[in-house]
Amino acid sequence: MSESLTFMMGDFAAEFPMDRLYAKNHMWAIRMENEVVRFGFSAYAVRLLQDIYFLEFDIEESALLKDRQEFGNIESKKAESGLYAPMKGKVVKINEQLLNDPSGINVDKYGEGWLMEIQGDSSEMLSPAQYLEHLAKAWDVAQRTIKGQANTIESNEE
Amino acid sequence: MVSANNGSSVSNSLLVVVSQGQSRSPEKRSLEDAIATIAASLPNTTSLVVPHLYDLDADSQSVIKLREWTGPIVILSWLFDRAGFWVLDRHEIRGQHGEVQLLNTDIANEDDDEEDEGEDEKAADRVANIMVRPSRRIYSIDMRAGNSADVFAAEFRRILECEQLDAPKKDLLSLDRFLNPTNSTALSMDGSGRLDGSGRLDGNSASPASHGSPLGIVPLRMDEHPQRRWYPVIDYSRCTNCMECIDFCLFGVYGVDRGETILVEQPDNCRKGCPACSRVCPENAIMFPQHKTPAIAGAPVDAGGFKIDLSKLFGAPERDEDPAEAAARERNEQLILAGRAAVDFNPASTELVAGGTAVATVESVSTKPDRKPDELDSLLDQLDSLDL
Numbered sequence: 001m002s003e004s005l006t007f008m009m010g011d012f013a014a015e016f017p018m019d020r021l022y023a024k025n026h027m028w029a030i031r032m033e034n035e036v037v038r039f040g041f042s043a044y045a046v047r048l049l050q051d052i053y054f055l056e057f058d059i060e061e062s063a064l065l066k067d068r069q070e071f072g073n074i075e076s077k078k079a080e081s082g083l084y085a086p087m088k089g090k091v092v093k094i095n096e097q098l099l100n101d102p103s104g105i106n107v108d109k110y111g112e113g114w115l116m117e118i119q120g121d122s123s124e125m126l127s128p129a130q131y132l133e134h135l136a137k138a139w140d141v142a143q144r145t146i147k148g149q150a151n152t153i154e155s156n157e158e
Numbered sequence: 159m160v161s162a163n164n165g166s167s168v169s170n171s172l173l174v175v176v177s178q179g180q181s182r183s184p185e186k187r188s189l190e191d192a193i194a195t196i197a198a199s200l201p202n203t204t205s206l207v208v209p210h211l212y213d214l215d216a217d218s219q220s221v222i223k224l225r226e227w228t229g230p231i232v233i234l235s236w237l238f239d240r241a242g243f244w245v246l247d248r249h250e251i252r253g254q255h256g257e258v259q260l261l262n263t264d265i266a267n268e269d270d271d272e273e274d275e276g277e278d279e280k281a282a283d284r285v286a287n288i289m290v291r292p293s294r295r296i297y298s299i300d301m302r303a304g305n306s307a308d309v310f311a312a313e314f315r316r317i318l319e320c321e322q323l324d325a326p327k328k329d330l331l332s333l334d335r336f337l338n339p340t341n342s343t344a345l346s347m348d349g350s351g352r353l354d355g356s357g358r359l360d361g362n363s364a365s366p367a368s369h370g371s372p373l374g375i376v377p378l379r380m381d382e383h384p385q386r387r388w389y390p391v392i393d394y395s396r397c398t399n400c401m402e403c404i405d406f407c408l409f410g411v412y413g414v415d416r417g418e419t420i421l422v423e424q425p426d427n428c429r430k431g432c433p434a435c436s437r438v439c440p441e442n443a444i445m446f447p448q449h450k451t452p453a454i455a456g457a458p459v460d461a462g463g464f465k466i467d468l469s470k471l472f473g474a475p476e477r478d479e480d481p482a483e484a485a486a487r488e489r490n491e492q493l494i495l496a497g498r499a500a501v502d503f504n505p506a507s508t509e510l511v512a513g514g515t516a517v518a519t520v521e522s523v524s525t526k527p528d529r530k531p532d533e534l535d536s537l538l539d540q541l542d543s544l545d546l
Contacts, residue, residue: 025473048468053183056386056448058431063495068475070431073450075181079466080450084473099386103182142471 005128007044007135014043017110021122022131023086025068026138028110029125037122038093039086040114041105044135048142049076055102057083057116063091065118074102089120171202172323173227174314176377177211177235177242180386185305186236192307193234194377200314202323204336205377211235211245212391212447213384220380221249226336230256230321232297232314238262241447241456242298244391247291248422255395256297256320260304260313261458285394285419295321337378388448389425390435393456396443403435403444406485408493408501411435429492437485 002019016022021029026045030038041049054075065071065085072083094116098104105113126134174197179186190207198205208220211233215221224231224246231253235242239258246252297317304310318324390403390411399420404412412435413423433454436444445456479487490500 026471045472048471053186054181056431058388059495068473069491070474072431075465077183079468081468081472082450082474084469084475086473101182138471145468145471146466 005132007132007139009044009047009139012047014047016043016128016131018128020110021125021127022134023125024134025084025086027086027115029086029122031122032117034119035089035121036092036117036119037087037089037125038114038117041109042131043109044138046105046109048146049074049079049081050106051077052102052105053077055098055105057094057099059091059094061091061094065089065091071116083115085118087118087120087122087124089118091116092119093117170229170323171204172200172230172232172314172318172321173224174198174200174203174205174232175224175234176205176207177233177237178207178209179236179301180210180213181236186301189301189305189307190234193301193310196307196311197232197314198375198377200311200318201326202318203314207377207379209380209382209384211242212237213387214249215384215387216249218384219382221251223380224249224251227251228294230295230297230317230323232256232299232317234299234301234310236301237447238445238452238456238458239298239300240393240458241391241445242300243296244393244445244456245447246296246298247394248391251296252291253294253296254291256295256317258297258299258313259316260299260309262300262303283398285397285399287395289394289417289419387425388430388432388446389428390422391445391447391456392420392422393443393445396441398441398443400440402438402440406438406489407435408489408498409496429496432488432492434485434488434492437481437488 002017004015004017007014007016017028019030021031022042023029023039026042026048027039028042032038046052052074055072056074057072059065059071063071065088067085067088069085070082071085071091074081074083095104095114098113098115105115107113174194176190176194176197178190194205194207197203206220206223208214208224212235231246231251233242233246235245237245239262243255299310299313315324397420399418401420404414404420409427409429411422411424411428413421415421433446433449433451436442436446436449436454442453446454447456449455477484493500
């Protein structure tokens with residue numbers, strides 16, 4: 001793999017290859033032909049999710065997505081989340097392999113574990129350096145969110 | 159405890175059905191296997207493993223097999239127990255709610271269930287009280303209720319006792335007929351109980367299992383691989399046949415039967431991920447068993463997810479909308495995805511507001527987290543390792 005930037009999530013070093021762009025919602029983006037962009041989860045997202053057990057797409061190929069429109073959901077050993085469009089555009093391909101074996105994301109997040117391809121304007125995507133700046137802020141929020149949910153859990157246990 | 163299944167007539171023995179999850183979680187898979195295996199070892203009990211219940215087609219081998227069973231059934235699934243029960247009901251595998259003591263939440267849903275309060279006065283309106291289900295009992299258990307097969311086995315024994323099936327019985331003949339149908343297209347089975355069916359969904363290829371090993375000692379396994387599905391499931395013990403859903407849905411999912419009772423007529427017309435009709439149902443009778451919001455998935459009041467929700471971190475838009483607005487937005491999103499025009503939402507519309515209020519009440523209580531300490535422990539372990 002090409003050179004990469006590193007972001008420390010606590011003791012964990014998350015690597016971000018320089019050969020691609022990134023979306024604010026923690027997907028990587030590789031520009032292909034005809035304004036088509038391939039997306040997958042960044043190391044940051046995969047680290048938060050950990051072992052992924054289940055993935056569902058609520059859309060089919062050729063669907064038109066608005067920016068941040070929910071298009072599916074994902075469940076891991078520890079967490080769950082909706083999936084949100086990283087940009088506006090037309091879905092041209094979905095990685096159906098992941099339905100049967102979503103662990104493909106854990107195994108090869110920057111390669112075979114890609115999620116989908118969207119055709120549209122990708123000018124809003126961040127460079128690796130910009131994404132790292134975004135992460136510095138996002139990481140604070142993430143820690144507060146996770147801690148906040150854990151605190152809610154704790155106070156309800158009592 | 160007897161170690162081998164002694165067999166009995168089909169209507170006079172218990173069928174334990176394990177519905178496999180879609181998740182690849184190794185813990186879930188091994189729990190499913192352990193439950194099915196332990197069930198097979200109980201007296202007067204047949205153990206059957208089927209694919210994810212919700213994905214099954216009406217013509218699938220598993221559904222056809224289940225329809226043949228006239229005795230009591232225990233259904234175990236990774237769905238809320240109410241959802242499991244009504245998914246079977248929709249496949250005409252019907253009975254009365256068997257009381258289950260093994261619940262997936264330690265807060266029982268009896269005393270604080272506000273919804274039940276008005277239930278008695280309105281009981282006469284409910285479809286299930288008009289179209290009465292058969293008297294045999296169906297016990298629906300959410301597999302999230304326990305993490306070892308032993309607790310499930312204890313519940314099975316309790317149910318066997320309730321059904322007065324705890325003593326060994328002798329009638330092998332009818333059970334043998336269930337296990338070894340004299341159908342010329344009968345499927346053969348290997349030593350581990352696995353059917354080598356084609357998994358095709360047309361009715362003609364479907365036929366009940368034969369059983370190559372000693373009666374009932376290993377679980378029967380229906381080896382079919384249904385596609386994922388998405389459709390509403392109606393809880394007829396709540397439904398009053400008010401027709402709000404059929405009016406709201408613009409995709410032709412709902413219809414009525416000859417008795418003018420609402421039904422999910424074209425489930426596969428439903429738009430994947432869209433739960434809008436459940437939000438407009440005034441009785442909260444419509445479930446989407448796979449929806450991430452527990453209230454929509456058929457959770458008992460107060461049940462919560464056990465997992466941390468990362469949606470906000472992964473780009474979920476901030477929204478401040480009531481259920482009626484959410485339903486209208488979701489329906490419009492689906493209309494646009496289907497290449498159709500969005501429709502206007504009139505917030506003054508009485509049916510939307512009435513339905514929205516009902517759902518809002520339930521959601522506000524049901525989103526209170528009610529988590530298991532062991533999940534909490536592991537979650538906190540994880541947080542520690544993240545060095546927060």
